[in-house]
Amino acid sequence: VLLKIADRIEQNLEILAVTETWDNGKAVRETLNADVPLAADHFRYFAGCIRAQEGGAAEINELTTAYHFHEPLGVVGQIIPWNFPLLMAAWKLAPALAAGNCVVLKPAEQTPLSIMVFAELIADLLPAGVLNIVQGFGREAGEALATSKRIAKIAFTGSTPIGAHIMHCAAENIIPSTVELGGKSPNIFFEDIMNAEPQFIEKAAEGLVLAFFNQGEVCTCPSRALVQESIYDDFMKVVMKKIVKIKRGNPLDTDTMVGAQASEQQYDKILSYLKIAQEEGAELLTGGAAERLEGDLSTGYYIQPTLLKGHNKMRVFQ
Template sequence: MAVEIGVQTFYHFINGKWEPSVNGETFDVLNPATGELVARVAKGTAEDVDRAVKAARDAYDQGDWKNMKPGDRANVLNLIAYQITEHAEELIFLESVSSGGTVRRIKSNDILQMADLFQTMAKFIVEYPFSEALPVPSFPGPAQSFIWREPIGVCAAVTPWNLPMVIATWKIAPALAMGNTIVLKPASYTPLSTLKLAEIISNVVPPGVINVVSGPGDEVGEALVTHPQVDKVAFTGSTEVGRRIMSFASGTVKKTTLELGGKSPNILLEDADLELALPGSLFGVFLHSGQLCESGTRLFVPDKIYEKVVEGLVALASKLKLGNPLDPSTDVGPVISKKQKETILSYIEAGKKEGATLALGGKEVQVPGCKKGHFIAPTIFTNVTNDMKIAKEEIFGPVLSVIRYSHLEEAIRMANDTIYGLAAGVWTRDVNQAYEVARKLQAGVVWINDWHMLRSDAPFGGYKQSGIGREMGKDSLDAYTQVKHVYTSMASELDRRPWYGILFGENEGRGEA
């Protein structure tokens, strides 16, 4: 990483070193809260991708990383967790000024979640069944069989701009835990914290084990996921782009995991504790200005308490403070860019035209000290029907659609009436009933009386078009592994081999020397 007057320049991180692009080009990273230039970053090309993949391939094929004992690799993962906490302040700053995430959230959640994930993976791999003996079978013949789980090779990770550090670790931690090497392509809006994270991790892993190439998705991303020396692709982002990633990876039949979009339903039951459910539901949709794939953007409320819930939501949301994310008193920060702001505002206009009632917000906000920032007021629509555009499509902004229902089965039907299936929630005092509802919801995670609560030891991913595979938990390790069956016959006599009679029949003499 080089330093210019007042503005940092970040290069690619390849083979343990900072490397400029082969063409020398850079692009600007702007602070979404102020519009100010934060850094210049190397603009990658397919040639830069090739350099990074070669470094990862050499580190995998020729290095000792993949052959390291699980216990020793677990020690490295714990060291990475320590390094993250040691460099927390710099990571928090870079994440906040590029993504618009509040320092309050990043410090109290993101850093801890990242460190915890590496520590959890360290625990898992000590117990992981890298080698598993099967029982001696009676058929097809006496034999000893082992199932060996081996690293898959060079992994490619393409990550989004909303939670760049956290989501990068969802790929890095299991990949490294299983002995793989990795090349990451962070989103162009937010590459800074991922580049710094790679440097931090490189302090404790061999050169080439982790590499980062920044730049546009249509060149760098496509070159990475189609590279013939890449063995596995992990992507987090929109369902639309996920379909393209899947298509690109299919050319060489790469193992692929996708964590994609969502339009998550949040169901209030009549007996819900509203003192908990109302702020919890607002947390579910307005955290990080609604720019989270699992945000609870559709709130289903029964007729009996609909007006009371709407009144309470509006009153609470009106108190949220928009501000510079570097200010610890800020509740809600900016959206990522002018383009995203315009997209969100267009959805708000669509909601009005379709007949939904704008109960709160719905407009751009000028925040003192952030003249060129991209802020949208927390927005609540009421009288929304489940077939409206704002209820069907992922907005990725601070917009809540409140939908009325008469019977619980109707709410469940509407909740599942979507192409997505990432997350869902239920609020009730009756936990047994909540479990019954959870069974019927088509989602990869269901929160009861809470939202956004992800655990490092539990899988996260979606049903339907919300993705393929799972992040975190033991399930994530399997996605970074090849499975090999090794069979050793224990029958020394020829006539005890099952294939002998199949091929030679009664011609026993043909088996004699």
């Protein structure tokens, strides 16, 4: 079944990719080449895990043998974030289904569409009731799922405060929980990188520019960079050359590299941090404001790729 789901995803690659872009605002080049293909890969991977899984037996003594059986938990609850709606769903769905569980999945209220299209595409591959999708706001639907006595395990990807609350709910019901929470990943660049081959320096700079991948909406994005002072000027010249080449625009254009923020809330939050940073004295190297596009895109939640120079006491750094 998992292999059939993977096949179905690939057969509908363009439909799912465009839907994901409409839903989230990310560039379709990412959904076509990363998000959706990786979702299919996850279902194939866990299909392979099933074949690799073996039971175990141990001889306690000449009269006693212990057998180890892997059994499904039952019904698992899953709460998905808005930055990678389909891919994060695949991360949780594939192993849960591989282990024989039923799933109640709540997508983020900001991105409710693509998971529904996905569920419709695979509806004939799963028995009724195995995959259940509950739409709603976290305070109502997510809370109900996390506190339900009928859930055998809860899995969550999202912010650290909400993750702590999910773990508390799971502890009260004495059920296992898996949480993947926010990050603020720093990249550290020491002076010896400038002694390497030019290709290595280019790759190091690309690593920093990945801060703008998926509009920066990735918990492992290098949103902070610590650059050794002795190489700062030379290294940042390489970085800046790459940033100015980032094409912004219509997310459905396959040449667009950075699309729109996922929601007005996220858009406003980013702009507020940019304002705070400059008020605290951060030096604006590039960007720093909303992206003013024309036509139908004029009201979209677009923000310029921004690079700030400051110190680790600044709120935007922390």
